[in-house]
């Protein structure tokens with residue numbers, strides 16, 4: 001739960017930062033990609049919590065924050081809104097179809113060794 005709240009906090013900062021630099025409703029298109037879904041559970045925690053459920057909750061929380069704090073001023077879309085598996089190729093096609101400016105894939109990876117405490121961030125700048 002602490003990790004979930006940390007992730008929500010980070011996205012809140014991201015939304016606040018995006019709003020602060022002057023993005024408007026017609027501004028950049030942001031796609032959040034809650035990983036996994038359907039039969040693909042992703043990582044499973046020791047208490048049985050599934051990655052696919054956490055990342056979907058994070059994506060929906062960002063949408064809620066955008067609506068309640070910023071009146072939906074940011075153009076944010078999810079690649080999935082329910083517990084369904086969207087193939088990677090279809091996620092990419094969605095990003096291209098919407099001409100996304102930013103694509104954020106959300107994952108909650110796990111490590112079997114307790115000494116591994118890492119935040120991983122990957123990005124790609126379209127050319």
Ligand SMILES: [Zn+2]
Pocket residue numbers: 035036042043051106107108109
């Ligand atoms: Zn994952």
